[in-house]
Amino acid sequence: MKKTCVSALLLCILVSVGLAQTTRKVVINSLGPYHSRIGEKELAEFRAAAPNINLVVTEDKAKILEEVADADGILGFITPEIFRAARKLQWVQVQQAGVENTLFPELKNSPVVLTNCKITQGPEIADHAFAMLLSFTRELYRIIPRKAKEEWLRGEYRPVELNGKTAVIVGMGGIGTHIAQRAKGFGMKVIGLDPREMVAPTVLIDRWYPPDRLDEVLPEADAVFIAAPSTAESARMMGARQFGLLKKSAYFICVSRGRIYEMDALVAALRAGQIAGAGVDVTDPQEPLPPGHPLWKFENVIITPHLAGRSDGEFARYMALFKENLRRFGRGEKLIYIVDKQKGY
Numbered sequence: 001m002k003k004t005c006v007s008a009l010l011l012c013i014l015v016s017v018g019l020a021q022t023t024r025k026v027v028i029n030s031l032g033p034y035h036s037r038i039g040e041k042e043l044a045e046f047r048a049a050a051p052n053i054n055l056v057v058t059e060d061k062a063k064i065l066e067e068v069a070d071a072d073g074i075l076g077f078i079t080p081e082i083f084r085a086a087r088k089l090q091w092v093q094v095q096q097a098g099v100e101n102t103l104f105p106e107l108k109n110s111p112v113v114l115t116n117c118k119i120t121q122g123p124e125i126a127d128h129a130f131a132m133l134l135s136f137t138r139e140l141y142r143i144i145p146r147k148a149k150e151e152w153l154r155g156e157y158r159p160v161e162l163n164g165k166t167a168v169i170v171g172m173g174g175i176g177t178h179i180a181q182r183a184k185g186f187g188m189k190v191i192g193l194d195p196r197e198m199v200a201p202t203v204l205i206d207r208w209y210p211p212d213r214l215d216e217v218l219p220e221a222d223a224v225f226i227a228a229p230s231t232a233e234s235a236r237m238m239g240a241r242q243f244g245l246l247k248k249s250a251y252f253i254c255v256s257r258g259r260i261y262e263m264d265a266l267v268a269a270l271r272a273g274q275i276a277g278a279g280v281d282v283t284d285p286q287e288p289l290p291p292g293h294p295l296w297k298f299e300n301v302i303i304t305p306h307l308a309g310r311s312d313g314e315f316a317r318y319m320a321l322f323k324e325n326l327r328r329f330g331r332g333e334k335l336i337y338i339v340d341k342q343k344g345y
Contacts (some may be wrong), residue, residue: 026073032318046326113338116341118173122174122177165188166221167225168214223250223252224238246326252266271302276300278298
């Protein structure tokens, strides 16, 4: 009789644990942007990967506030209003890499774990950055517009080869690492700057410095790539002084956040001929860049509408990340791409 009671008690405990696991609730409050929407197929895969999670999907504002009240996690976005309503919240998975507009004080100072999509967009953004650089060095930015005029002018172009040139990459995370891969493929020397502890040279990076040594290495640069996140430390790190340190033959490429460079200083450098050209996918203080802005007027400037992160491969990587983190959250395992909320990335 005693043995039967003990067995029954153990069974109850095991059942209780199993039920407790099934009660973990995650609310998906955004199915993503038009180019990367979570569909029924993906939701089915999420549920199969994390069967012990009650996955609730709603994009209705009132319903979101109602559903997050007892939610353990949110996949999508978070606002102060949603945060205050989510009394049991343990985890937020956002659908982008940058979190500067997500880290409001209540979330930043809470124990809630924040994960993002860093590294996920690395391949396409690096491709975009190099497409900009190659458009300059092969003078495609000048040649392509001549097609409409049916002009065959060989003599006025002076393409530049990248082999042996130096790339300075600010921000050696997922994007910066992919840029370094491409730079090395073109035979370039690579200088990386990142706030993480300095590492020994690798096959991708010839030298590695902390960001406060940017001014020291800029005179060596033939191309400067901005791939750093937007934080208090990185804000306006490329200003008039920094553009003035560059060679007149150097190119400036920014594919992460517009707040990292001073727009007026960039315009002034271009007007003065201090740099050979600039490619920007991001601008600040305004996106979209308004009509009439002086940056539109330069022939040696390539402007793209914040689309460097778009590609035919991004969706699969996003879905794989969301599925894996849902699986891990359901099992109580460590999540991937956890944001250091104090550092901002």
